[in-house]
Amino acid sequence: MTPDAAAARPRDAIDCDLHCAPASMDVLLPYLDDYWRSYIDDATIRLGDLSYPAGAATSGGPAPAAYEDLAPLLDRDATRAAVLSCVVLDGVHRNPHYAAAVATAINDWLRDAWLARDPRLRAGIVVSTLDVPSAVQEIERLADDPRFVQVLLPVRSDVPYGNRLYHPLYAAAERNGLRIALHAWGRAGAAPSTTGIAPTYLEDYLSNVHIAEVQLLSLVAEGVFATFPELAVVFAECGFTWLPSLLWRFDKDWKGVWREVPWVSDRPSAVVRRHVRLTTAPAQLPRSPTEVAEVLEMVGPEMLLYASDAPHDHGTSGGALLRDLGAAGVEAILRGNAEAFYRRSVA
Amino acid sequence: MTRTEVDARGRRADVARAVTLVDCDIHPVMLPAEQQRRLTTRWARHLERYGRRAPHVTDLYPRPRNKGMRADSWPEGGVPGSDYDLLRAQLLDEHDVDFGILLCLNAQDSGYDPPGFAADLNRALNDWLVEEWLDRDDRLRASICVPHDHPDLAVAEIERRAEDDRFVQVLFPAGGQEPFGAARYQPVYEAAAAHGLPVAFHTGGYTGHRGTGWPSFYLEEHTSYGVVMQMVLTSLVCSGMFARVPSLKVVLTEGGALWAAALRWRLDEAWARLRDETPELERPPSEYIDDHVWYDTQPMEEPDDPAHFMAVVEQARMADRLMFATDYPHWDFDSPAQALPRGIPKGLRAKVTHATACDLYGLPRERHDS
Amino acid sequence: MKVVVSRLADFPPGERRIVKAGARSIGVFRVEDEFFAIRNRCPHQGGPLCQGRLSPWAVASGPGQVRMEGPPRLVACPWHGWEYDLETGQSFMGPGETRVKAYEVAVERGDRLGEDARPGDARAPVPAAARAAGREPGPYVAETFSVYVEEDYVVVDV
Numbered sequence: 123m124t125p126d127a128a129a130a131r132p133r134d135a136i137d138c139d140l141h142c143a144p145a146s147m148d149v150l151l152p153y154l155d156d157y158w159r160s161y162i163d164d165a166t167i168r169l170g171d172l173s174y175p176a177g178a179a180t181s182g183g184p185a186p187a188a189y190e191d192l193a194p195l196l197d198r199d200a201t202r203a204a205v206l207s208c209v210v211l212d213g214v215h216r217n218p219h220y221a222a223a224v225a226t227a228i229n230d231w232l233r234d235a236w237l238a239r240d241p242r243l244r245a246g247i248v249v250s251t252l253d254v255p256s257a258v259q260e261i262e263r264l265a266d267d268p269r270f271v272q273v274l275l276p277v278r279s280d281v282p283y284g285n286r287l288y289h290p291l292y293a294a295a296e297r298n299g300l301r302i303a304l305h306a307w308g309r310a311g312a313a314p315s316t317t318g319i320a321p322t323y324l325e326d327y328l329s330n331v332h333i334a335e336v337q338l339l340s341l342v343a344e345g346v347f348a349t350f351p352e353l354a355v356v357f358a359e360c361g362f363t364w365l366p367s368l369l370w371r372f373d374k375d376w377k378g379v380w381r382e383v384p385w386v387s388d389r390p391s392a393v394v395r396r397h398v399r400l401t402t403a404p405a406q407l408p409r410s411p412t413e414v415a416e417v418l419e420m421v422g423p424e425m426l427l428y429a430s431d432a433p434h435d436h437g438t439s440g441g442a443l444l445r446d447l448g449a450a451g452v453e454a455i456l457r458g459n460a461e462a463f464y465r466r467s468v469a
Numbered sequence: 470m471t472r473t474e475v476d477a478r479g480r481r482a483d484v485a486r487a488v489t490l491v492d493c494d495i496h497p498v499m500l501p502a503e504q505q506r507r508l509t510t511r512w513a514r515h516l517e518r519y520g521r522r523a524p525h526v527t528d529l530y531p532r533p534r535n536k537g538m539r540a541d542s543w544p545e546g547g548v549p550g551s552d553y554d555l556l557r558a559q560l561l562d563e564h565d566v567d568f569g570i571l572l573c574l575n576a577q578d579s580g581y582d583p584p585g586f587a588a589d590l591n592r593a594l595n596d597w598l599v600e601e602w603l604d605r606d607d608r609l610r611a612s613i614c615v616p617h618d619h620p621d622l623a624v625a626e627i628e629r630r631a632e633d634d635r636f637v638q639v640l641f642p643a644g645g646q647e648p649f650g651a652a653r654y655q656p657v658y659e660a661a662a663a664h665g666l667p668v669a670f671h672t673g674g675y676t677g678h679r680g681t682g683w684p685s686f687y688l689e690e691h692t693s694y695g696v697v698m699q700m701v702l703t704s705l706v707c708s709g710m711f712a713r714v715p716s717l718k719v720v721l722t723e724g725g726a727l728w729a730a731a732l733r734w735r736l737d738e739a740w741a742r743l744r745d746e747t748p749e750l751e752r753p754p755s756e757y758i759d760d761h762v763w764y765d766t767q768p769m770e771e772p773d774d775p776a777h778f779m780a781v782v783e784q785a786r787m788a789d790r791l792m793f794a795t796d797y798p799h800w801d802f803d804s805p806a807q808a809l810p811r812g813i814p815k816g817l818r819a820k821v822t823h824a825t826a827c828d829l830y831g832l833p834r835e836r837h838d839s
Numbered sequence: 840m841k842v843v844v845s846r847l848a849d850f851p852p853g854e855r856r857i858v859k860a861g862a863r864s865i866g867v868f869r870v871e872d873e874f875f876a877i878r879n880r881c882p883h884q885g886g887p888l889c890q891g892r893l894s895p896w897a898v899a900s901g902p903g904q905v906r907m908e909g910p911p912r913l914v915a916c917p918w919h920g921w922e923y924d925l926e927t928g929q930s931f932m933g934p935g936e937t938r939v940k941a942y943e944v945a946v947e948r949g950d951r952l953g954e955d956a957r958p959g960d961a962r963a964p965v966p967a968a969a970r971a972a973g974r975e976p977g978p979y980v981a982e983t984f985s986v987y988v989e990e991d992y993v994v995v996d997v
Contacts, residue, residue, distance in 0.1 A: 179742040281682040282689075286902070314680035314700055315648045324743045325650075325707040328735060332703070333680040335696045339689040340681070345902035363731040367695070367781065370770040371725055375692045378801065378920035382533040382686050385899035387974055406735035408784065416780050417731075420772075437738040540917030541890055802918055807884035 139429035153227035221250030246274030276308025284344025404436035494794030498550035523579035542798035587616035642674025650708025698724030709749035886918035
C-alpha cells in the first residue's frame with residue numbers, strides 16, 4: 123500500500139467492502155458433496171478470475187485467505203465492523219448448477235472461517251445469477267443468519283439488473299431485510315467492448331464505472347424500486363464521482379420520455395437518492411480540495427459508504443475524501459450512512 | 470448582429486458581420502430513393518433487392534416521443550431533415566446560424582456491410598451532401614462519411630473529399646466492430662489528421678451492450694449516450710492512439726459533455742497506478758484529453774442548480790473545448806436562444822456559441838453576404 | 840381583453856385553435872365539452888407548445904401494467920416532450936428543484952379550477968388522475984387563460 127493510502131486509513135469505521143478469498147478450491151471442497159468434489163477433481167476447474175491480476179498495483183496483493191490474515195488489519199484500524207466481499211465466484215463459467223453449488227460452499231466457508239471468528243464481521247451472500255431460483259433458495263437458506271447483510275452480485279451481467287428475471291431475487295432480499303451489493307467486475311469477457319474483451323487491464327478496470335452507470339439506469343427504468351420499495355442497492359468498488367452528471371441526464375431524459383416507463387413516477391434522481399448508495403473506494407477524486415468539495419456536494423455525502431476495499435489500492439485520492447469534510451460528514455460516511463443503509467445490524 | 474444594409478437603389482451592400490453562432494450538429498436526412506439513384510448499378514440493385522442487413526437503431530429502441538423528431542419539423546410529404554428549405558427557414562434563418570455543420574446519420578454503412586457496398590453508400594452520401602446542401606448554402610459545412618470499419622476504403626474516401634474545404638471533419642459512429650482505440654482505425658485517423666480534419670464520433674452504431682446485456686427501454690439507451698462516449702474516449706486514450714497520432718483531434722458529438730470531469734479524474738488516478746501496462750502513455754490521460762478532445766454541448770445537461778453547470782465545465786477544463794449544437798431536427802433539440810444556462814459568463818458564451826468551433830474548423834470570424 | 844376564437848358550432852370536440860392576442864400566441868383546446876387555453880410557448884426552451892400531442896395520464900400499477908386514465912388533458916411540447924396540464928398549466932416533473940427556469944405565471948381563475956383556487960394563486964390542486972399516476976407538481980407552469988362560451992362564440996380572456 124502506498125504511504126499516502128496508509129496515512130488515509132480512518133479509524134473505528136464500518137468498512138462496507140473488503141475482500142477475502144479461499145487460497146484455492148481445496149478450501150471449499152469440504153463444503154461440497156460427493157458429486158461436485160468428483161466433478162471438480164476431474165475437470166479443469168479453478169477459482170478466481172481475471173479481475174485482480176497479481177502484478178497489477180491496484181490489486182494490492184492477494185485477498186486474505188484466512189481470518190488470521192485479516193485480524194491484524196481490523197485491530198490496527200480499530201474497525202467497528204467490516205462487510206466481506208468474496209468475489210471468487212466471478213468468472214466465465216456457464217454451468218448454473220456448478221455455480222449454485224460453489225456459491226453455497228463459499229457461504230458456508232464464510233460462516234465457519236470468518237463470521238464465526240469475529241463479531242465485527244459481516245458478509246454478502248454469494249449467489250450466482252445463472253439460475254435465479256437457486257439464488258433465491260440460497261438467500262432463503264441463509265436469511266436467518268443476521269451476519270449476512272446483503273446479497274453480493276457482480277456488476278457485470280448477461281442481462282441488465284433491472285430486468286424482470288431478477289425480480290424474484292430482489293423479492294427474497296427485500297422480505298429478508300437484505301441489501302443488494304453490485305460489486306465491480308464479474309465475468310471476464312464482459313467488458314463493454316464489442317468482443318467483451320478489453321485489450322488492456324487499464325481499460326477493463328475503468329469499465330466498471332461505465333457498467334455501473336448502465337446498471338443504475340436499468341434498476342430505475344425497469345421499476346425495481348417501484349416494485350420493491352424496501353429494497354436498496356449499493357454499488358461497491360465502482361466509484362461515485364460519475365453520479366451527478368448521469369443523474370442530470372437521466373432526469374432530463376425522463377421528463378421527455380416518461381411515458382415509455384410510467385411506473386417511474388418520480389424523478390430518477392429522487393429514486394436513486396432514496397434507494398442507492400456507493401462505496402468510497404475507488405474515490406477517483408481530483409487533486410484540488412475545492413473541486414473535491416464541489417463534487418462531494420454534488421454527489422451528496424449521504425450517498426457514500428466508507429470502504430477500505432482491502433487489499434486493493436486504487437490510489438491516493440481516497441485520502442482527500444475525508445480530509446476536508448466536517449465532523450458530521452466524516453461521521454456519516456464512516457459510520458452513520460452504513461447504519462442507516464443496512465436494515466440488519468452492522469455494529 | 471447587423472443585417473445586410475441596402476443602398477439607395479435597393480442593392481445589398483456587402484457588409485461584413487461578426488460570426489456569433491456555429492451549430493455543430495445538424496442532421497440532414499438522405500431519403501433512400503436519393504441514395505439509390507446515386508449508387509452504382511450493382512449496389513443499387515443490391516439495395517433494392519436485399520436492403521440493409523443491420524437493424525436500424527430506431528427499431529431496436531423506438532423513439533417514443535414525437536417519433537424522435539421535433540414535431541414541428543416535418544416538411545410536407547417528407548421526413549424531418551430531408552427538406553433544405555424547411556431546415557433553412559426553421560433553423561439557419563430563424564436562429565441566425567452563421568455556420569452549420571452537417572452530420573448525416575441515416576445513410577452510411579453499418580460497419581457490417583460488404584466492403585464495396587459500404588464504400589459506395591458513403592460515396593453517394595457525400596456526393597449528395599455536396600449537391601443538395603453545400604452547393605446550396607454557403608453557411609453549411611459537412612462531415613465526410615466513411616466506411617469506418619474498412620480502413621483502406623475510408624482513407625480513399627477522405628482523400629477524395631479532402632480538397633473540398635467545406636468538408637470540415639470525418640464522421641464516425643460511437644460503436645464499430647472494434648473499440649475505436651483499436652489499431653485498425655489508426656490509418657483513418659492518420660489520414661484525417663494529415664488533412665487537418667478532426668474526427669467526430671457521433672452517438673449511434675452498434676456497441677453490443679457487453680458488460681451488462683441489452684437494456685429494455687429507449688430511456689436507458691438515450692441516457693447512456695454519455696456513457697458510450699465515455700467508453701469511446703476511454704478506448705482512445707488507453708490505447709495510446711493520441712500518443713501515436715499527435716495531430717489527431719476528436720469531437721464527441723451528441724453525448725453531452727459534463728461526464729468528462731469525472732472521467733479525467735478516474736483515468737488519471739488509474740494511470741498513475743497502472744501506467745507500466747501502457748508505456749506509450751507518457752503523460753497523464755487528462756493531458757491527452759485536454760490536447761485532443763472537443764465536446765458538443767447537446768444534449769445539454771441541466772443541473773437543478775445552474776451553478777453546477779459552470780463548476781463542472783471548470784472541473785473538466787473544457788471552457789475552450791465546448792461547442793454548441795442544436796441536434797436539429799431531433800426531439801431533444803437544443804434551442805440556440807434558450808439552451809445555454811443563464812449566468813454563463815460572456816466570454817465563455819462566445820467560445821461555446823462560435824469561437825471554439827471557428828478555431829477548430831477553420832471557419833472565418835466574419836461573414837460577408839454575397 | 841377578450842379574444843373571440845370561433846363560433847361554438849365551428850369548434851368541435853377534439854380540436855384546437857391557435858389565436859394571437861397582441862404579441863402572444865395562445866392555444867385554445869376543446870376536450871369533449873370543456874375548453875382550455877394555454878400559452879403557445881413552452882417554459883423550457885420556448886417551443887410551440889400548443890402544436891403538441893394531447894394525451895391522458897398513463898397510470899402504472901407496476902412495470903408493464905399501464906392504463907390510460909381520464910380525458911386527454913396533457914399537452915406535450917413538440918420539442919422535448921415536456922407535458923403540461925391544459926387546465927392548470929402545471930407540469931408534473933417532481934418537486935424540489937432548487938432553481939426554476941420558468942417564467943412568471945399569471946393564472947386567470949375561471950369556474951374550471953376548483954374551489955380552493957384564488958386569483959393570482961400559483962398553486963393549483965393536483966388533478967385526480969395525476970395523483971393516481973403518483974405524480975407531484977413540478978416547478979414549470981405554463982400560462983393559462985379563461986375560456987367562455989358567450990352565446991354561440993368561444994372567447995378567451997387574455
